[in-house]
Amino acid sequence: MRNKKSSIVSLLFNFSPKLLFISVVIGALSGALYSLIIPLAISGIEATETRPDSASALNFLNADMFSGNQGMLFFTMVGFILFTKALSVILVNNIAKSATAELKVKIVKKINTMKLDDVENLGFSRLLNILTDDVNRVAGAATAIPMVVVSTVTIIGMLGYLAFLNVIVFFVVLAAIFFGIFLFQIPVGMVQGLYQQARKLKDTIQEGIQGLVYGAFELKLDERKSKNYIKEEIIEPQEKSVKLEKIGDAIIHLAGTSSDLLSFFIIGGIVFILPAYIELPVANSFGIVMALLYIAGPVAGILGMLQQMEMGKVALKRIHELEDCEEEKYPETSTSITQWSKYSVQGISYQYDKKGLDSPFSLKPVSLSFERGQINFIVGGNGSGKSTLSKLLSLHYRSFSGKIFFDNIRLTDENICFAREKISVIYSDYFLFRKLYRQHSEADEMKVNAYLHALGLAGKTEFVDGYFTTTDLSDGQRRRLALLVALIEDKDIYIFDEWAADQDPVFKSVFYQKILPDMKKDNKLVIVITHDDRYFDCADRVIFMEDGALVDVKQVQPSKTTVHALSQREGDFILDDVTAT
Numbered sequence: 001m002r003n004k005k006s007s008i009v010s011l012l013f014n015f016s017p018k019l020l021f022i023s024v025v026i027g028a029l030s031g032a033l034y035s036l037i038i039p040l041a042i043s044g045i046e047a048t049e050t051r052p053d054s055a056s057a058l059n060f061l062n063a064d065m066f067s068g069n070q071g072m073l074f075f076t077m078v079g080f081i082l083f084t085k086a087l088s089v090i091l092v093n094n095i096a097k098s099a100t101a102e103l104k105v106k107i108v109k110k111i112n113t114m115k116l117d118d119v120e121n122l123g124f125s126r127l128l129n130i131l132t133d134d135v136n137r138v139a140g141a142a143t144a145i146p147m148v149v150v151s152t153v154t155i156i157g158m159l160g161y162l163a164f165l166n167v168i169v170f171f172v173v174l175a176a177i178f179f180g181i182f183l184f185q186i187p188v189g190m191v192q193g194l195y196q197q198a199r200k201l202k203d204t205i206q207e208g209i210q211g212l213v214y215g216a217f218e219l220k221l222d223e224r225k226s227k228n229y230i231k232e233e234i235i236e237p238q239e240k241s242v243k244l245e246k247i248g249d250a251i252i253h254l255a256g257t258s259s260d261l262l263s264f265f266i267i268g269g270i271v272f273i274l275p276a277y278i279e280l281p282v283a284n285s286f287g288i289v290m291a292l293l294y295i296a297g298p299v300a301g302i303l304g305m306l307q308q309m310e311m312g313k314v315a316l317k318r319i320h321e322l323e324d325c326e327e328e329k330y331p332e333t334s335t336s337i338t339q340w341s342k343y344s345v346q347g348i349s350y351q352y353d354k355k356g357l358d359s360p361f362s363l364k365p366v367s368l369s370f371e372r373g374q375i376n377f378i379v380g381g382n383g384s385g386k387s388t389l390s391k392l393l394s395l396h397y398r399s400f401s402g403k404i405f406f407d408n409i410r411l412t413d414e415n416i417c418f419a420r421e422k423i424s425v426i427y428s429d430y431f432l433f434r435k436l437y438r439q440h441s442e443a444d445e446m447k448v449n450a451y452l453h454a455l456g457l458a459g460k461t462e463f464v465d466g467y468f469t470t471t472d473l474s475d476g477q478r479r480r481l482a483l484l485v486a487l488i489e490d491k492d493i494y495i496f497d498e499w500a501a502d503q504d505p506v507f508k509s510v511f512y513q514k515i516l517p518d519m520k521k522d523n524k525l526v527i528v529i530t531h532d533d534r535y536f537d538c539a540d541r542v543i544f545m546e547d548g549a550l551v552d553v554k555q556v557q558p559s560k561t562t563v564h565a566l567s568q569r570e571g572d573f574i575l576d577d578v579t580a581t
């Protein structure tokens, strides 16, 4: 996002400077007309006072006045105010809606281009809150802008009128307004902290809701756990957050309402105290009091809108926090990687974010060289660092040290995105998309259908108009569908993180004895994280991990005695035929 640390106004300005300018000018015009209402009404009253039947002329709807020039002007002005105010509000509202929709898209793109470890560290709940709650609050604050403009110009106009009536009174009122604004900074400063705390708690609530949905099966079986969970993770943080917001709102409203009081103080001072020091004609006092009563509304309006603006500022701050995260972009010009035969890493390492730990897990430097048409197994105990290493090999995580090469081409920020396109992975926490999200030919469709049969998914889901009709399948079937999508993508490098873990014995052996050898034949580089020691002889090479370090690499000599015979059903798997289609 380019508009770093943008304010709410600059957010709208960057979206459409012309429209914003027009709406501000129209809003200002509306405010200027507003400020003329009182002087015009007073001069109307003064004009009627000079007539013989002045008593009846004070009636505002008197036919004489209505037909008079001032009356016409008055009502035309009211009509203009209605039109200009509405137009300004509608225009800014439209800009705000479009600008915040654009902001949402920018945030989505930002998340998409952020480094993966930053996305993991921020977490789903926080990102979701930014995309929903924060963006909406910014939109709310932005729509308050035209009313602030109308009110500000009205106040300026009325101050001009006061200056015309009496310069001393003008300075007294001006000083009082500045004093009021100065005093108002205290509550505004106080609520910033409260709103920030309330906003932080919303992330906790969002996380709670995530657990409520994804942990529904566990919670359903344990009422006490369920009640405690809802109380601690949702109800309590929500109560705290609402309480903080209520206090913040109350402080702002209280301060806003006190502005009425301030204007009454000024009125009292001008009516009862000032005449003792300066000469103030009655007619002038009358106009001044009316003007002051009239100013109170816009002042209170602006102060009231400050609550919305403050909440918007807090939300915008959270959005800006995303901007501190680095982006990874496809460069305009770069060395693309086309043909390659060797993929090698030299001294790559990684360390997770501290997250309160003294010594977070770190992967010690690893050097390995892979070839096309080679099947590699990575094995080791739980937590030994297999997945972490695979995320470095798949170029999802960026190594803290070392170098990575495709043949002699070293991977840099410039070409890493091209290298990533050569890789397909299925991690243990993969996401299954229902659509392929790429152009597909009739041949692709035939291939998909052949794979659906080969992977035992025919009749479970269908491929129609680029969609899989359903992904509501068993765990093992979903994983097979993920494999199907990966195979259709036809990448050079495949990384499977415990893919076969939840497959039945039949498909386990299909995977190790049919799919992997066929991929080898197709010259793919395959890296498989596995605990299936029964099938270790299906690899060309086994890489051993222990405590975050690579401890051994063994070439495998296929032993004839351990070859696993495919059963009749296993033999039905026809990947060769699929490839032929």
Ligand SMILES: Nc1ncnc2c1ncn2[C@@H]1O[C@H](COP(=O)(O)OP(=O)(O)OP(=O)(O)O)[C@@H](O)[C@H]1O
Binding pocket: 120, 352, 353, 360, 361, 380, 381, 382, 383, 384, 385, 386, 387, 388, 389
């Ligand atoms: N997202 C994360 N944030 C912080 N630490 C993590 C994260 N993921 C893993 N770790 C740490 O890294 C260590 C290695 O995890 P990794 O997933 O690489 O192990 P693994 O060998 O694949 O284990 P398993 O066989 O259980 O899948 C873990 O012990 C854990 O402490």
